Amino acid sequence: MNKDEIIAQQAEQIAKLESLLEAALARIAELEAQLKANSRTSSRPPSSDGLKKAPAFPRKKGGKKGGQSGHKGKTLEMVAPSAADRLVVHPVAEQKCSCGQNLESTVPSISLERRQVFDLPPKLLQIEEHRLEVKHCPCCGEQHTGRRGQRLPQHCLL
Structure with a gap:
């Protein structure tokens, strides 16, 4: 096998590897999109979300549950x-x-x-x-x- 044949064979192999890499990158992007999709962001049923717990809504640091201090409450007043x-x-x-x-x-x-x-x-x-x-x-x-x-x-x- 001469030098030109080896170079041609390597170029052919590089082209095959590039097409494989392109297909693999497309598949990775597709799988990542599926990971991001859940019942809230797609038409998938909630049962397909798996066992992963939904993230809680962020609360202010130091905020307590229930009635907040300084909030004026409302109550019924007695009538005459x-x-x-x-x-x-x-x-x-x-x-x-x-x-x-x-x-x-x-x-x-x-x-x-x-x-x-x-x-x-x-x-x-x-x-x-x-x-x-x-x-x-x-x-x-x-x-x-x-x-x-x-x-x-x-x-x-x-």
Whole structure:
């Protein structure tokens, strides 16, 4: 084999290798594009995403979950008793004090525990005020408060 034949053979081999390299680079680009594609960026179903966890949204450094300090909250305000649609009085259940004094004839204290329930019926807002009766034993001064009914949730406004 002479020098020219060797050079021609090497040129042919270089051309084959260049075409193989070109095909390999195209395949690599195709595979990289598939890696970047997921159910959010293509029409692939979410099940094809694999077990890789989705990245979390970045949070500000030092930021805490939940309500942020300095943010003014909003809450329902109690309305005047005259604005309530219904008034429900919850009398003191125990008519006898732990000291033995009978509370039946005792007049309830002026102070009442007031709570309000704001319900949204289908067409109209109804405000129901609940008053928990408070009695003080004339003998020992122990305070007795009425029990809340079933319609008065524990978390109602005070």
